[in-house]
Amino acid sequence: xxxxxxxxxxxxxxxxxxxxxxxxxxxxxxxxxxxxxxxxxxxxxxxxxxxxxxxxxxxxxxxxxxxxxxxxxxxxxxxxxxxxxxxxxxxxxxxxxxxxxxxxxxxxxxxxxxxxxxxxxxxxxxxxxxxxxxxxxxxxxxxxxxxxxxxxxxxxxxxxxxxxxxxxxxxxxxxxxxxxxxxxxxxxxxxxxxxxxxxxxxxxxxxxxxxxxxxxxxxxxxxxxxxxxxxxxxxxxxxxxxxxxxxxxxxxxxxxxxxxxxxxxxxxxxxxxxxxxxxxxxxxxxxxxxxxxxxxxxxxxxxxxxxxxxxxxxxxxxxxxxxxxxxxxxxxxxxxxxxxxxxxxxxxxxxxxxxxxxxxxxxxxxxxxxxxxxxxxxxxxxxxxxxxxxxxxxxxxxxxxxxxxxxxxxxxxxxxxxxxxxxxxxxxxxxxxxxxxxxxxxxxxxxxxxxxxxxxxxxxxxxxxxxxxxxxxxxxxxxxxxxxxxxxxxxxxxxxxxxxxxxxxxxxxxxxxxxxxxxxxxxxxxxxxxxxxxxxxxxxxxxxxxxxxxxxxxxxxxxxxxxxxxxxxxxxxxxxxxxxxxxxxxxxxxxxxxxxxxxxxxxxxxxxxxxxxxxxxxxxxxxxxxxxxxxxxxxxxxxxxx
Amino acid sequence: xxxxxxxxxxxxxxxxxxxxxxxxxxxxxxxxxxxxxxxxxxxxxxxxxxxxxxxxxxxxxxxxxxxxxxxxxxxxxxxxxxxxxxxxxxxxxxxxxxxxxxxxxxxxxxxxxxxxxxxxxxxxxxxxxxxxxxxxxxxxxxxxxxxxxxxxxxxxxxxxxxxxxxxxxxxxxxxxxxxxxxxxxxxxxxxxxxxxxxxxxxxxxxxxxxxxxxxxxxxxxxxxxxxxxxxxxxxxxxxxxxxxxxxxxxxxxxxxxxxxxxxxxxxxxxxxxxxxxxxxxxxxxxxxxxxxxxxxxxx
Numbered sequence: 001x002x003x004x005x006x007x008x009x010x011x012x013x014x015x016x017x018x019x020x021x022x023x024x025x026x027x028x029x030x031x032x033x034x035x036x037x038x039x040x041x042x043x044x045x046x047x048x049x050x051x052x053x054x055x056x057x058x059x060x061x062x063x064x065x066x067x068x069x070x071x072x073x074x075x076x077x078x079x080x081x082x083x084x085x086x087x088x089x090x091x092x093x094x095x096x097x098x099x100x101x102x103x104x105x106x107x108x109x110x111x112x113x114x115x116x117x118x119x120x121x122x123x124x125x126x127x128x129x130x131x132x133x134x135x136x137x138x139x140x141x142x143x144x145x146x147x148x149x150x151x152x153x154x155x156x157x158x159x160x161x162x163x164x165x166x167x168x169x170x171x172x173x174x175x176x177x178x179x180x181x182x183x184x185x186x187x188x189x190x191x192x193x194x195x196x197x198x199x200x201x202x203x204x205x206x207x208x209x210x211x212x213x214x215x216x217x218x219x220x221x222x223x224x225x226x227x228x229x230x231x232x233x234x235x236x237x238x239x240x241x242x243x244x245x246x247x248x249x250x251x252x253x254x255x256x257x258x259x260x261x262x263x264x265x266x267x268x269x270x271x272x273x274x275x276x277x278x279x280x281x282x283x284x285x286x287x288x289x290x291x292x293x294x295x296x297x298x299x300x301x302x303x304x305x306x307x308x309x310x311x312x313x314x315x316x317x318x319x320x321x322x323x324x325x326x327x328x329x330x331x332x333x334x335x336x337x338x339x340x341x342x343x344x345x346x347x348x349x350x351x352x353x354x355x356x357x358x359x360x361x362x363x364x365x366x367x368x369x370x371x372x373x374x375x376x377x378x379x380x381x382x383x384x385x386x387x388x389x390x391x392x393x394x395x396x397x398x399x400x401x402x403x404x405x406x407x408x409x410x411x412x413x414x415x416x417x418x419x420x421x422x423x424x425x426x427x428x429x430x431x432x433x434x435x436x437x438x439x440x441x442x443x444x445x446x447x448x449x450x451x452x453x454x455x456x457x458x459x460x461x462x463x464x465x466x467x468x469x470x471x472x473x474x475x476x477x478x479x480x481x482x483x484x485x486x487x488x489x490x491x492x493x494x495x496x497x498x499x500x501x502x503x504x505x506x507x508x509x510x511x512x513x514x515x516x517x518x519x520x521x522x523x524x525x526x527x528x529x530x531x532x533x534x535x536x537x538x539x540x541x542x543x544x545x546x547x548x549x550x551x552x553x554x555x556x557x558x559x560x561x562x563x564x565x566x567x568x569x570x571x572x573x574x575x576x577x578x579x580x581x582x583x584x585x586x587x588x589x590x591x592x593x594x595x596x597x598x599x600x601x602x603x604x605x606x607x608x609x610x611x612x613x614x615x616x617x618x619x620x621x622x623x624x625x626x627x628x629x630x631x632x633x634x635x636x637x638x639x640x641x642x
Numbered sequence: 643x644x645x646x647x648x649x650x651x652x653x654x655x656x657x658x659x660x661x662x663x664x665x666x667x668x669x670x671x672x673x674x675x676x677x678x679x680x681x682x683x684x685x686x687x688x689x690x691x692x693x694x695x696x697x698x699x700x701x702x703x704x705x706x707x708x709x710x711x712x713x714x715x716x717x718x719x720x721x722x723x724x725x726x727x728x729x730x731x732x733x734x735x736x737x738x739x740x741x742x743x744x745x746x747x748x749x750x751x752x753x754x755x756x757x758x759x760x761x762x763x764x765x766x767x768x769x770x771x772x773x774x775x776x777x778x779x780x781x782x783x784x785x786x787x788x789x790x791x792x793x794x795x796x797x798x799x800x801x802x803x804x805x806x807x808x809x810x811x812x813x814x815x816x817x818x819x820x821x822x823x824x825x826x827x828x829x830x831x832x833x834x835x836x837x838x839x840x841x842x843x844x845x846x847x848x849x850x851x852x853x854x855x856x857x858x859x860x861x862x863x864x865x866x867x868x869x870x871x872x873x874x875x876x877x878x879x880x881x882x883x884x885x886x887x888x889x890x891x892x893x894x895x896x897x898x899x900x901x902x903x904x905x906x907x908x909x910x911x912x913x914x915x916x917x918x919x920x921x922x923x924x925x926x927x928x929x930x931x932x933x934x935x936x937x938x939x940x941x
Binding site: 013016017019020023024025026027028098099100101102104108109111123124126127130131237239240252253255256257261263265266267269294295296304306307308310321345357359360362414415418419420422427428429432 | 692805811815
């Protein structure tokens with residue numbers, strides 16, 4: 001490489017240009033590291049940065065100062081301090097998140113996701129591993145394959161990483177013994193083949209002394225395999241592999257700067273795309289041809305997996321964000337029910353039956369997890385029965401979506417088979433998952449467009465179907481008011497139905513109790529029932545506490561936006577408790593009744609209900625009057641769908 | 643032939659930018675005129691081509707930038723066809739906040755941190771692109787690409803959303819906003835190499851030139867205008883210097899270097915022994931100073 005010139009010398013710009021151009025044609029490999037600080041993981045990463053000259057003098061000076069101040073090994077550089085970014089973590093002496101590090105060799109640039117090895121942090125490791133082409137699993141030569149090694153390997157397999165490097169560290173502390181290494185390697189290979197890990201390389205190293213990191217170790221002449229850096233420089237990058245697959249191009253954004261141009265922007269996640277190729281748009285199934293591949297530097301003839309491009313197509317067919325453009329003759333599968341592995345990442349446990357937002361590729365749909373088949377113990381790999389998943393739990397479940405999507409199995413492609421789950425209310429990313437396969441081959445099933453539809457059924461009744469969703473505390477007055485409204489509607493020849501505790505809890509839902517999970521399922525069934533009744537053209541009333549915002553939102557999403565009328569029967573807890581017609585509050589206060597809303601289970605009041613009825617100022621009759629007047633004003637009666 | 647690391651970084655940056663435009667209501671790009679901003683702007687023009695990037699540029703001006711930076715800013719806004727919003731904190735202006743009398747900490751907080759919050763609130767932007775990179779500083783290494791801020795613009799490092807694959811959860815509560823860092827995975831060297839290959843225009847301050855400087859606490863500070871008070875006995879010296887990062891001129895250290903072409907700058911970079919932030923006075927205010935500033939809403 002060219003050195004900077006002395007002030008009096010003329011620079012050799014051609015030589016510098018050649019050097020820069022040699023440097024910019026590196027490939028990019030992402031890997032993650034698993035293991036604990038005790039195994040010397042931070043020392044190893046620090047060593048990689050150090051050897052590749054990724055550390056600057058001022059960073060080394062800061063490291064020296066930090067090592068003196070808070071280092072765990074007096075008199076030595078404590079590389080762990082390089083890797084711990086946040087001060088709170090630094091004081092606790094643990095890494096609790098994922099940190100990204102960068103270094104490069106002559107051939108490659110590397111992005112390292114440093115995931116901690118501590119038991120609680122499955123979430124962080126899964127996050128770090130999700131983008132990795134390779135995993136470095138670190139063990140201490142004195143300890144051999146431990147429970148955590150198995151756990152890390154399982155997660156690596158789960159995330160579909162194809163290359164595993166088992167780095168046996170601290171060989172200096174076992175006198176560089178080939179026997180120790182051979183025993184560990186045999187032990188691990190047996191486990192790895194049971195697990196089904198594709199490619200495993202085992203390397204004996206000493207991170208502290210730099211053995212087999214960059215140069216072959218003089219202390220271990222018996223080891224003939226690659227050094228760690230040598231291996232990192234040569235393994236296949238995942239993007240090269242997915243380029244051999246059929247085209248997958250999720251539409252991210254429609255680019256329409258003027259009437260003359262309509263382009264579809266996105267990143268190719270598998271295969272390649274040539275001008276003139278026949279493509280299919282999923283899920284609609286329409287077929288067209290690529291007319292242009294547009295970039296800032298001019299049109300391309302071909303683009304490959306990994307590139308972010310914009311394409312134009314021959315026909316004016318409807319394409320929007322969330323659609324998947326695929327090779328016309330090798331489409332993805334389409335389904336709305338799947339088996340998937342789910343990793344739970346949030347303090348609030350998974351509630352089966354609750355609808356979560358599922359983001360997969362550029363598409364966001366609603367997914368319900370039901371049922372959970374089993375939970376996987378990451379230490380023993382045993383399957384155990386489970387009704388919910390807690391933070392850092394991993395389970396296998398069936399997933400039901402509110403509409404069909406195009407997908408590939410995660411094993412085939414991470415981008416068309418990997419998803420995150422988002423809580424509708426907290427907006428947190430609560431889970432991540434990997435699709436296995438469709439439960440029914442839904443791509444062969446055509447939806448039947450029935451001629452007798454909702455509009456037809458509503459028209460014959462001369463009304464606009466809707467749900468009156470009453471919510472409020474126990475004894476707030478929901479059933480009383482809902483009954484009065486229902487009577488009035490009936491007396492004016494409206495077609496109605498009232499769902500309440502009497503006809504639901506004793507029949508359809510008699511298998512459900514009052515735990516949070518059962519309450520969610522209770523409301524889900526009621527919401528689905530209400531949807532069917534609305535489809536039948538009825539004005540449906542539901543009178544249930546329905547304490548959680550998320551379920552009410554789910555119920556709202558099931559029907560049309562203008563078909564859901566949330567009525568908050570607002571009665572303060574003190575007054576409801578005073579009324580207590582069935583003596584339930586007294587029982588709950590005594591502790592005889594568990595999970596009672598308002599006492600030991602929360603009630604999440606609606607934020608923007610269509611109607612709020614204050615029962616401290618309105619009598620039930622006046623409340624019913626108000627509601628009927630509101631329905632009148634909304635045009636629920638005398639609706640003419642033609 | 644595999645894509646090169648720069649092609650992959652560029653593709654990732656484009657994907658992030660498009661995701662923000664597809665999923666947020668009113669995005670903006672923070673434009674600080676430095677090399678990272680130059681790269682970010684260049685990639686934005688690629689991402690939305692043939693449309694112009696569908697968001698404005700925002701410069702939170704401290705009034706203490708180098709003169710050449712202002713000229714560059716106006717030129718780039720013209721060339722990109724994007725709207726440029728310049729926000730100057732009126733309170734800072736009224737109080738005459740400057741790095742000499744108030745110190746770098748107060749200066750940065752009032753002009754930049756408060757100024758940025760004011761501008762985001764004033765225009766109601768719900769997502770702001772910033773050019774920060776994870777390799778810049780320790781506490782940045784763990785920051786997400788999408789970083790959520792409370793309605794008070796505070797960052798909570800304990801409560802960040804996991805980011806898996808290429809999937810970003812952009813949902814936010816009313817009043818919350820997102821800082822988005824599309825260059826998260828770039829290093830300083832990547833940025834320079836990309837500028838070289840793509841021939842991206844950058845401020846001439848990055849190239850070495852004979853400039854008037856004074857040495858303070860071991861740092862070379864350029865005397866860019868006559869607002870800079872000279873200490874007793876201090877006399878500006880003419881030295882051939884350049885800048886690795888650009889900020890407010892009284893807070894930005896120059897380095898002596900013969901490199902007056904991009905190729906030479908990169909050649910120097912490839913054997914550099916100090917990190918670019920060494921020239922930044924604000925990082926030395928207190929231990930973990932960058933992290934504290936970020937929690938308070940500094941970009």
